[in-house]
Structures are given as structure tokens and as C-alpha cells.
Amino acid sequence: MTGADIRALARECGFELAGVAEAVPASDRERYREWAAAGWAGEMRYLSDHRAALRDDPRNLLPSARAIIVAGKLYQTPWPHTTRFSGAERGWISRYAWGGDYHHVLRRGLERLLARLAERTPPFESRICVDTAPLLERSYARLAGLGWIGRNTCLINQGMGSWFFLGAALVSLDLTPDTPPPDRCGTCTRCIDACPTAALIPGKGLDARRCISYYTIELRSPIPEHERASLGAHVFGCDICQDVCPWNRRAPFTLDPAFQPAHFAPRLDRLAAIEESEFREMFRDSPISRTRYRGFLRNVAIAMGNASDPHFRPALERLAAHPDPLIAEHAQWALARLDA
Ligand code: B12
Ligand code: SF4
Ligand code: SF4
Structure with a gap:
């Protein structure tokens, strides 16, 4: 089975993007180790403690894994970007959290995908990961051909932009892997220039300890006083480095009822x-x-x-x-x- 077969099945299961990567050690694992060793994970200890090493190889999660199916699901709806919004009496909630919890939506979609795959293949073992397991999702998504990793560290697809979630299914099947697309950031630095807390470090990625998304979602302790003014109206997450990305200008919308806004700028x-x-x-x-x-x-x-x-x-x-x-x-x- 090829990536094209998987994409056809994935579309039937509600995914706009899909591809296949080999279940081999992550080529970005050194980069990840350096990031964690520099302390950039802050208080997100699940990224830097003994579990960090598990990210080296997907077979730590499923020893029989031969391939990783990575799927992407759009969540953009036609509502304004943070950068076009005004209304001092309202708080900003990140686009990804306007609708239902994506973890469940993606997991259900991947379960359907695996069930359809099982109708066409010999029996196989599998494990689904949607944020819940130590897997470098963006790195494998790139290898599976879903997009490139931009300077804002998001996975960007040439036609779809970056407003999509990722989910992965490790399988013990031999599937033909896809190839990664070229990096299309070029000389652009808009995301780095727009980040209110200077959390994007050129050439190195994201220092999560300075990211509004980290402060407002992951940090359990007080938010450092010198950063509070930079948070502006953000009450949950931050979208600025994606709002300014030119690849999101014509990014498509999702019609999935799960992601229609329930919590837009309350x-x-x-x-x-x-x-x-x-x-x-x-x-x-x-x-x-x-x-x-x-x-x-x-x-x-x-x-x-x-x-x-x-x-x-x-x-x-x-x-x-x-x-x-x-x-x-x-x-x-x-x-x-x-x-x-
Ligand atoms: C921890 C986490 C966070 C942390 C840290 C983010 C970060 N950039 O590291 C915080 C809380 C800040 C965060 C914020 C957000 N997150 Co988050 N997060 C995760 C999580 C659980 C782990 C990421 C991780 O391991 N980070 C550590 C770094 C070092 O790893 P990495 O980002 O994957 O980077 C690797 C590759 O990028 C690679 N690499 C290869 N080539 C290149 C080239 C360049 C230029 C760079 C920089 C890197 C790079 O090197 C790195 C090491 O291997 C993933 C799910 C998962 N299991 O992967 C979701 C995930 C990355 N998050 C997601 C989302 C949607 C968000 C937010 C948009 C939510 C929001 N609106 O607030 C923001 C985006 C902020 C940003 N610019 O990244 C999506 C991203 C989808 C996409 N299209 O990229 C994911 C995949 C969740 C999902 N299942 O869909 N997140
Ligand atoms: S999410 Fe916001 S704070 Fe974090 S890197 Fe992007 S622009 Fe900066
Ligand atoms: S804003 Fe520019 S540099 Fe940043 S991710 Fe988008 S294209 Fe790449």
C-alpha cells in the first residue's frame, strides 16, 4: 500500500492530509535533545525528563512498528485572526480551542482509518498517538510529506497552510513511505518579527518558556511580571505567528461541526x-x-x-x-x- 492509498482512506475518515513515514529513529532527535537540554521545555517536564529519550525511536512505543501513518485535520473557521481583532472588553482564545477537543476527534478518525485499513491487509498491530505519546509528530509529519517545519515551528502545507492538527498511527505493516516537501519559508521572517515575547529564536526554534501559549496553557505557577503586558488580551494560547504567515492567507476552512466556534472571544x-x-x-x-x-x-x-x-x-x-x-x-x- 502506498501513501496515495492511505490518503484516499484518510479522506473518507475526515482528514484533509495524510502520508506515510518509516518507523525509524527520528532524524530530528539530536535537535530535540539539544532543545530539552537547554531547558526550553520550562515546566513541561514530560518533554525533558526520562520520557524525552523515548522520542528517539517510535519503536519504543510499538516495538513491531514498521510505518507511521500521519494525518492532518483542518480546524480553521471563517472568523477573524488575532491580528485583525479589536474589542478591549473581550479575551482572546486561540483558534484551535474555539471548538471541541481535537484529541478525541482525531483519535476517532484514526480508529476509523485503521478499521478500513484492516479490511484490506493481513492482521497488524497498531498504536494511535495524538499528543498523548512521546512521538515527534511534526518531524514524522514532515517525513510523511504533509508539509515543512516553518520558522514558527509549525508544520505548514503549501495548499492548506498550518491551521491543522496532527495525529499519528504506528502500524506493524510495510507501507511505501512518502517524501518530504521542500522548505518554503525562503527569506521570510514575519513570524519571528511578530512574536510579542521574542520566543522564536532564529535557527533554533521555540523557547517555550517565553511563549504565550506556554504561559497561558502549560505554566502552573505565576506568569513572570515582565511578560504580563506582552500577553495583551490572550487568555488561552496564541496564534500570532500563524496569523502573520503568508501561507495561511488562502488557507481553507473546515466544515466539521466539531470545530465550529463555541468559545470565540468571550x-x-x-x-x-x-x-x-x-x-x-x-x-x-x-x-x-x-x-x-x-x-x-x-x-x-x-x-x-x-x-x-x-x-x-x-x-x-x-x-x-x-x-x-x-x-x-x-x-x-x-x-x-x-x-x-
Ligand atoms: C509541547 C507542545 C507545545 C508547547 C511547545 C511548542 C513547541 N514549538 O515546541 C507549546 C505549549 C508552546 C505549544 C504551542 C502550540 N501548539 Co503545541 N504541541 C506540543 C507537543 C505536545 C509536543 C511538541 C514538542 O515536542 N516540542 C519540542 C520541540 C523541540 O519539538 P517540535 O516542535 O516537534 O520540533 C521538532 C521539529 O520541529 C524539528 N525540526 C526539523 N526541522 C526544523 C526546522 C525548523 C526551522 C525548526 C524550528 C524545527 C525543525 O526539530 C524539533 C526537534 O525534533 C505537540 C504534539 C507532539 N507530540 O508533537 C503539539 C503540537 C506541536 N502543537 C500544536 C499546536 C496546534 C500548537 C499551537 C498552535 C496552539 C496554540 N494556538 O496556542 C501553539 C503553536 C506554537 C508554536 N509556534 O509552536 C500542533 C501543531 C500542528 C502543526 N500544524 O504544526 C501539535 C502537533 C499538536 C497536534 N497533535 O496537532 N505546543
Ligand atoms: S504562539 Fe505567540 S508567543 Fe508563541 S511563538 Fe508564536 S507568536 Fe510567539
Ligand atoms: S511567517 Fe514566514 S518564516 Fe514564518 S513560518 Fe510563515 S513563511 Fe515561514
């Missing part, structure tokens, strides 16, 4: 008022649940401070009296910013 005062049980209910099937209630209110407080809108004072005063010191301290910072 009002900050509304977010500041939600109780923990409401947070859980509201974001039950959303990637936003990852930041947890206290992290989310921490982010909302910063965005309110950055909005410099005196209407937020009562809400911030309430948060400044919150029993959780993380929330209270960020709200006090925001109040001081309103006073400045």
Missing part, C-alpha cells in the same frame, strides 16, 4: 465571574480545560489589566480577594495597572 467580565463548577461544565469538551480553573482566572486577570478599562475594577477587586493566592496576586497586579 467577554472578560463574564469569564471573571465563572465558578469552578461552571468552568468544568463550560469547557468539558474543550482543550481549554487543560489550563484548569485557577490558571484560566490568572490569565483573565492579566487580560483585564492589559485592557486598561476601568469597568473591570469591580471584577478585579473580587478576584484580588480570591482565596487562591495565584488568582489574587494576578488580579492585584491588574488593579495596579488600571491605576497606573
